[in-house]
Amino acid sequence: MHRWSRLFIPTLREAPADAVVASHQILVRAGYIRQLGAGIYNYLFLGTRSINKIVAIVREEMDKIGQEFYLPALNPAEIWQESGRWTGMGENMFRLKDRKGADLCLGMTHEEVMTSIARDEVRSYKQLPQIWYQIQTKFRDEPRPKSGLLRVRQFTMKDSYSFDIDEAGLDVSYRLHDEAYRRIFTRCGLEFVAVEADSGAMGGSQSQEFMVYTEAGEDLIASSPDGKYAANIEKATALLAVVEDLPDAELEEVHTPGQRTIEEVGAFLKTQPHHQVKTMAMMAVWPDGKAKSVVAFLRGDHQLNETKLASLVGGAELRPMQPEEIASIFNAPAGYLGPIGLKQSDKLMIVLDKALEGRRNLIAGANKEEFHLRNVTPGVHFNDFVVADVRTVTEGEPDPIGGQPLRIGKAVEIGHIFKLGYKYTESMGARVLDQNGKEVMPIMGCYGIGIERILTSAMELSAAKKGLTDRGDLQYALPPSIAPFEVVITVTKQNDASLAEAGEKIARDLEAAGFDVLLDDRDQSAGVKFKDADLIGVPYRVNIGKKLAEGKVELVDRLSDTVTEHGVGDVVAQLKSAFQK
């Protein structure tokens, strides 16, 4: 049993000025962590306890589908050179030299190490499939560590890797992870959504991120209320309500001096933004310096989605065109750009957003300074374009599956599952013999979970739900499965022997019943003890105080904020039923 009087739980009355997001303030104030450097934290007693509980859940679920390894964080450069990531990872990799001058790095992920094991040891299809995982410290030299434990340079990750003989096998490994992750996050008490993710530069075929909605997050995601559709905003699509076009009429040039923006033109011509064409003139630039002009036409009230457009162009970086670049393609300056008269070439790509397909009688720039055109119809007045979805969905638009209003919000990524393909087995030369004795490459998947992010998102979720006290203090409670303790027993007057003894007894009984108990036996005022108990986020509290004379104690459920009275002998049974122990 843990007695608070003997523990190191350095709670603070005020949060350090550095801490901005709720979880960071809580972690420091409650004595879970202390900072050692930018993005580097000491995990103290409470922090370690919570992390260990999360790790235990992850391990239990992962053991159902895979085998645990423990691989070195210190890696020789060679394997990273083989995969091409020694240079590919760039500045984000911590690098060092040993005494002989050989290059080493600290692992940011373990595809290379895992693949090297598979390459050296796995010879036959009979040994496949394999799912290997580890729970390990990762190092990433983030350009900007921030938000406490949300973005750090050293953190704990559960990473697993699957090796299969073919894509059907990979599908199974992927699905096993999907299911295991849902069990893990559910057991950790999180509300999460699984979103379709952009597979990005990894070039894999399928990828899903597990996200928790919170203002502290760095990604934007869209999801439907029934949970059937969810996607990163970089990929999300939506059904659009049918909009009525303006009545048919002849193409007509109108003088629009000084009217450049969608709003100005709309007001000037007394039309709605959705009757207009927005022209986005962009330059796509590749790492090797190659560049291509990309002009995208969108509905006036829509926003360009740069990620969608970038992946359409083929993984280049996008930036707005400079005025000279605009002048080289159009006959007018920004504000009067339009679709008519442009021709695609290997220097210019023209994209019509899907939302404009089939629309008629639109208003667009005339490619002539101070003029716009009325009654422009794609496919009639201009033809040279590719149609693609390159717009960003907005809050409330109907989701593409059930047509329900999309919710868009910031979110934290707590896990990611990814069909990797052959990238590493190919570059590192992993081969096995198939049934026909033919050499084939195993196909891989990789799957990650950010352990600390489970704790921080649980704190963020609860803090957001409970809101601030009247005095502006944060309030929260952790899910019992990941709280450092399940129950705290608050002896309101420690120097009253009957209260102290009752506390000891209930603590012993709870422990015997399998609970993780913290007995607050400090000689402090009741107020201090209550505040501290709240601060460390323990979900249940037993108050031992005045009512003990009547044989009663209070049980505070901090998840629902309810207080109930129980006989001294009944409180254990009460908690057992609450926990289903």
Next chain:
RNA sequence: CGGGGCGUAGCGCAGCCUGGUAGCGCAUCUGCUUUGGGAGCAGAGGGCCGGGGGUUCGAAUCCCUCCGCCCCGACCA
């Protein structure tokens, strides 16, 4: 890497502009009184004022420089 801010006791801050022996609140320690929502009184300890250099009789304060940390952006398989 671009922009902004900050570094003074464990935490939160004042002092700096206008140079003259470093302060407040909380926390800590001792004693007494207290004890249902961060108690009261009395006393005490705790500082390379981020580092280095300079100006000056004298620097937390002015100047130069380096370092660290935070925020916004870029970046983030």
